[in-house]
C-alpha cells in the first residue's frame with residue numbers, strides 16, 4: 351500500500367515527507383492509520399546519532415490512530431479500534447511477566463531502536479529500495495504504521511488523537527516516573543530538572559499527588575508553564591550561582607525526591623547535592639557516560655534509579671492517564687501545539703529550540 355512517511359535521509363538531516371510503500375501486516379502485526387503523532391526529544395536526539403547504514407529511516411514513537419488491518423495471530427485489537435501506540439516489549443520474559451515490561455529482557459533497544467523487525471526485514475520501501483522503520487514498533491511519522499499487540503493500547507473512540515498521541519511516551523514517562531517509581535507522599539517536595547514534555551508531565555503528576563513542586567529550566571516560557579501547572583517555584587539555573595543551594599532554600603532543606611530529564615551530568619550533580627538525606631533521584635534523560643559523586647550519593651543515602659517509560663505497562667497505565675486527564679488532574683493540552691504533518695521539520699525545530707513543548711503532528 352502507498353503511504354506518506356517522513357524520512358530522514360542523511361545523518362542528522364531533516365524530516366522530509368515522501369510517498370513510500372508499506373507491506374500488509376504479518377501474522378503478529380497491526381496496521382494503524384495514524385491520526386496524530388507526538389514529537390519526543392528522543393526522535394530528535396536519535397536522528398543525530400542514527401547509523402548512516404540504516405538510512406533512510408522513519409522515526410516517530412507517539413502515534414495514535416485507528417486499526418485498519420490485523421494479522422491472523424492478533425487477538426487483542428480489532429479493525430476499527432482506536433489506539434495509542436507506545437514502546438514494544440516481548441511479552442514473554444520474566445520482567446514482561448511481572449509488569450516490568452520497560453525492562454524487557456529481549457532489550458528495549460533491540461525491540462525499539464534497530465530500524466528493522468527482529469528478523470532484519472522492514473515493512474517499508476521506496477521504489478523497491480529498503481526504508482528503515484519499526485522505531486518503537488511503529489515509526490509513526492507516517493500516515494500508516496505497523497505496530498504490535500505489546501505496544502497497542504485501546505483508547506476511547508472519542509478521545510482527541512492529539513491528546514492521545516503523547517501519552518505513549520513523553521507523558522507516560524514523566525507521569526509514570528512520579529506515580530510508579532518515586533511515589534512521593536502528599537506534602538513532600540519534588541524537584542524536576544528540565545521542563546520539557548517529560549518534565550512537565552512529571553510536574554502535573556506530582557502536583558496532582560499534592561506535592562510541593564519546583565521546576566528548573568533555562569527557558570522562560572517553559573518555567574511559566576510549570577508555574578501555571580501548579581509548581582510552587584520555577585528556577586532559571588542561570589539566575590543563581592549555586593542551583594543546589596537555591597533548590598534547598600526553596601524546599602526547606604532539600605527535596606524529598608527529584609527527576610532529571612536533562613541527561614546532563616552537571617545537572618545530575620546539582621540534583622544529588624540538592625536532595626535531602628535519603629532522598630530519591632530518578633534518571634530519565636538520555637545522556638553520555640559521566641562521573642558521579644559517589645561519596646555524596648553514599649553518605650546521603652540517596653536512592654538512585656534509572657527509569658524507562660515511567661516503569662509503565664502501557665495497557666494499564668495509559669487508561670489511568672486518560673482518567674486523570676478527564677478528572678482535570680493532567681491538563682496535558684497545556685503542553686501541546688498541533689502541526690500539520692507536512693510541517694514536521696518546522697515542528698521539530700520549534701521543539702529543539704524550546705519554543706514549543708510538545709508538537710503533535712496531525713494527519714488530514
Ligand SMILES: NC(=O)c1ccc[n+]([C@@H]2O[C@H](COP(=O)([O-])OP(=O)(O)OC[C@H]3O[C@@H](n4cnc5c(N)ncnc54)[C@H](O)[C@@H]3O)[C@@H](O)[C@H]2O)c1
Nearest residue numbers: 391392523544545546547548566567634635636657658659
Ligand atoms: N527514559 C525514558 O524512557 C525516556 C522517555 C522519553 C524521553 N526520554 C528522554 O528524556 C529527556 C527529556 O525529553 P523531553 O522530550 O522532555 O525533552 P526536552 O528537550 O523537551 O526537555 C529537556 C529540558 O531540559 C532543559 N534543560 C537544558 N539544560 C538545563 C539545565 N542546565 N538545567 C535544567 N534544565 C535544563 C531544556 O531547556 C528542556 O526544556 C530526553 O533526553 C529524552 O530523550 C527518556
Ligand SMILES: [Zn+2]
Nearest residue numbers: 440443446454
Ligand atoms: Zn520481555
Ligand SMILES: [Zn+2]
Nearest residue numbers: 390392519520
Ligand atoms: Zn519518547
